[in-house]
């Protein structure tokens with residue numbers, strides 16, 4: 001194998017490395033969803049609806065996940081508000 | 093006490109049946125009483141790979157439905173002592189296996205054998221869950237390829253939640269990774285995930301690495317479990333995996349990546 005092979009190899013080397021990166025991201029995501037309780041999805045929907053009474057946010061604005069620490073389960077709730085603070089509900 | 097071992101993967105065609113039959117033969121060659129149970133209802137293949145397809149009279153579903161007893165349905169391997177198979181049926185009715193029926197048959201098998209090997213169908217639906225339900229150990233078969241690795245992770249999740257051990261709060265199913273169809277030259281070129289990549293992503297103990305090998309096809313063409321061809325690379329790799337399973341320390345010898353100077357310089 002010549003020097004050229006080594007260069008070619010470097011390029012291709014990205015393909016397996018890319019596969020690994022993508023897998024690590026998606027698997028971490030799926031693992032966090034897999035052991036989530038069934039109520040998490042409807043709960044998220046309702047929280048989103050409540051927030052929308054006051055602020056116009058998009059569908060992805062509310063994120064929830066369950067973290068386990070020892071004997072505790074922690075419900076983590078993240079709401080991303082729009083930058084301009086645009087108010088949705090006209091009656092406020 | 094008998095051990096029930098499920099061979100599972102999620103994704104289809106990755107080498108479950110090859111692994112189940114090779115592993116079963118290897119355990120029997122080591123002097124254990126072993127039965128392979130084909131859970132792939134409607135798509136049975138253990139019989140062909142083991143070379144006893146013409147001797148199947150009664151199958152797993154017949155036993156569950158009470159049309160035959162185990163003695164009638166168990167087929168003895170002609171080459172290896174103490175190795176039997178219980179064939180899947182070719183019925184198209186996927187619901188032919190019932191929870192109670194499976195429990196009863198597995199229960200009877202554990203009284204007669206040292207190891208009960210359950211060859212799972214592909215997927216993560218009912219058939220796969222029935223195959224894993226009674227498992228003490230799992231051989232998770234994975235190819236070094238993105239969709240196979242991802243599916244295996246789903247299966248690991250099921251093993252931890254949808255098995256008898258999980259439901260009863262017993263010690264969890266022992267998981268072992270069997271990485272098959274591994275091609276060192278493609279790993280060298282950076283085209284294929286490495287052993288270390290897969291182990292790191294899935295964080296499961298590695299039981300064996302089985303190279304991509306013509307010997308597998310040749311053996312299945314002839315209906316011979318590949319471990320009976322001990323001189324072949326794949327046969328040897330499976331025998332090593334069996335020995336490790338039985339507690340022996342054996343180095344993972346075969347498909348190591350030999351990095352040349354350039355490989356190291358360019359970090360591929």
Ligand SMILES: Nc1ncnc2c1ncn2[C@@H]1O[C@H](COP(=O)(O)OP(=O)(O)OP(=O)(O)O)[C@@H](O)[C@H]1O
Nearest residue numbers: 104105106107108109110214273303304305308309
């Ligand atoms: N190490 C290997 N080297 C080369 N070919 C292999 C290897 N392992 C399996 N194969 C081939 O891959 C194909 C699928 O193997 P096998 O039937 O064992 O997979 P499976 O996971 O049981 O499939 P299914 O999901 O359909 O039950 C077969 O043709 C087999 O010969």
Ligand SMILES: [Mg+2]
Nearest residue numbers: 108109132137
């Ligand atoms: Mg199969």
